[in-house]
Structures are given as C-alpha cells and as structure tokens.
Amino acid sequence: MPEIMNNMYDCTFKSIVLDEDLKDFICFIIHEITRIDYDELMSGEFSNTEFIIRQIDDKRRVCDVLLKTKNYIINIEANLEYYNGLFIKNNSYYQSILSALYKRGEDYLNTKKAIQINIDNFSLKDIYPKTSISKYVLKEEKYNNVFIENDAEKYYVDLVTLNRMCKKRKYKNLKKIEKYLLMLKVRNIKILKEIGDDEVLKKVVSKIIEMNEDEELIGVYDKEVEDAKILRTRLEGARMEGEKIGYDLGEKSGYTKGEKSGYEMGMIKWAKSLLLQKVPIDIISETTGLSKNKIKTLMCVK
Numbered sequence: 469m470p471e472i473m474n475n476m477y478d479c480t481f482k483s484i485v486l487d488e489d490l491k492d493f494i495c496f497i498i499h500e501i502t503r504i505d506y507d508e509l510m511s512g513e514f515s516n517t518e519f520i521i522r523q524i525d526d527k528r529r530v531c532d533v534l535l536k537t538k539n540y541i542i543n544i545e546a547n548l549e550y551y552n553g554l555f556i557k558n559n560s561y562y563q564s565i566l567s568a569l570y571k572r573g574e575d576y577l578n579t580k581k582a583i584q585i586n587i588d589n590f591s592l593k594d595i596y597p598k599t600s601i602s603k604y605v606l607k608e609e610k611y612n613n614v615f616i617e618n619d620a621e622k623y624y625v626d627l628v629t630l631n632r633m634c635k636k637r638k639y640k641n642l643k644k645i646e647k648y649l650l651m652l653k654v655r656n657i658k659i660l661k662e663i664g665d666d667e668v669l670k671k672v673v674s675k676i677i678e679m680n681e682d683e684e685l686i687g688v689y690d691k692e693v694e695d696a697k698i699l700r701t702r703l704e705g706a707r708m709e710g711e712k713i714g715y716d717l718g719e720k721s722g723y724t725k726g727e728k729s730g731y732e733m734g735m736i737k738w739a740k741s742l743l744l745q746k747v748p749i750d751i752i753s754e755t756t757g758l759s760k761n762k763i764k765t766l767m768c769v770k
Contacts, residue, residue, distance in 0.1 A: 481532065
C-alpha cells in the first residue's frame, strides 16, 4: 500500500476518534495529556458538536470533537496546518463552550471544567517550548502564579516535533503515549504496524487500513485536500496583491505616512478579493486583521 491518507484531515481524524471501538485509544491519549481519570473519560460521551450560531457569519463555528464526562467538557481540535488566526478561531470555540457551561449550570461552583486539546500537525518551535506536549494556563505575569479560578487550561501537542524525536530513536523504546500519538502522524503503514504493538493500537492500524480501502471516504478526503489547496492559493494570491498595493501606496505617500495607510488599503483590497472568491467572513477577518463589521461594509461597496 502506498502512503496512506493524512489522519489529521477532518474526515479521517473523526473516523478514528468517533469510532466507539477505538474509544480506549483516544481516552488514553487524553488521560496521558491531562491526567484526568481514565475511567471517567471512558464513561464520557463523544460528540461532533456545532455551537449555537449567534450571527450569520458564524456558520463555521464548529469544533472538531467534544468529550463530555461527569466533571469535564474536553474540546479536541485537530489542526492540519498553521495559518494566521488559527488559535484565535480555536479560542472562540473554547470561549463558546465556557459560555454555554455557565448558562446551563445551576451555579458556577458546580460547573464542569472546560479543557481544550490542540493536536497540531505542524511545529511552532520558535514560539512553543521544544517539547511535544505543552500545557498553558492563565498566570500572573510577574510572579508566575496560576490564577486561583483558572478557566483557561489548554494543551498543545506538536506532532512534528514528536515524530522527529521518535525518528532519532528509530521508533524503538518509545513511550506508550508517543506510540499512540504517532498513529495520527505517521503515513507509512509498515511503520504503523511496527509501532502498533498492543491490542488497542492493532485496532487503530486495522481501522486506518480499512479507511484507506473505503472509496467513499477516499472521495471525501480528496475533496478536503483539494478544497484546502484552493483556499491556500486564494489566500496567498490575495495576500501578495494586498502587500503590493500597500507597498505602492507607501512609496507614493512617503514611508512614515504610507506605512499605515498603505497597509490598511492593502488589507482592504485583499479582503475584497477574498469576498469575490466567496471566502467566509470569519476567515477573511482572521487573515487580514480587519473586523467583521468592516468586511461587511466592503460587501456593499462596488
């Protein structure tokens, strides 16, 4: 079998994570990352949930996977690639979960704790610590004390760094959590079989092989890949055009004056181009830095 499908695309990731027969697989990963009791995780319920739409342009407000347990709501985000505004978008999902919890809870003290886990198919090694799993919480800046009522518990799994570290060891003597996470990253079925040496991982490998023989799923996957390529091409082309306009305006207006006006005009031109290509408003806002209201006004400008 040639290189298998990337398991970080929406259709493949959810096929694995939401498979009831593989619940022990994803629950072990969550347990190792968060230290939440494994039995509580196994008794929880997974769902692919869409949040309440507050505005017309919030139609894309869908998180990857939620696991609801007795004491927690865990949001799992599969991030295929990094783009400007990705974590702002994911944070909006997380805040939506918190807001929904507070509205539904009888009192704040009995509210479930919300946790977000970002599984990243990229590395931001210059920003994150050089480790495969990082935890971020709200802290006081000067003394580094964790805030007493912390509702900002987030985890980031860097699959690229993890894979690089494990390759150096030639996939030998790996920790159990490393093997489990590599199931989502490695695209060579021979290596996956080598890593998958326990009963749970053997089930995951069988699932992956099954997915790669499913013509219907392959069709969905191919469409996701093509849609992602088209969107990247649109964004990059519009960005280059916007930067050129900003540069030209800066040259004409003088560096100091044109620096700001040129940048803003460039972003507006970029946004208009994306609107014509029917890119959703929330993505345009995230990539250009313009407010959604500003972008909506551009829709009325010929």
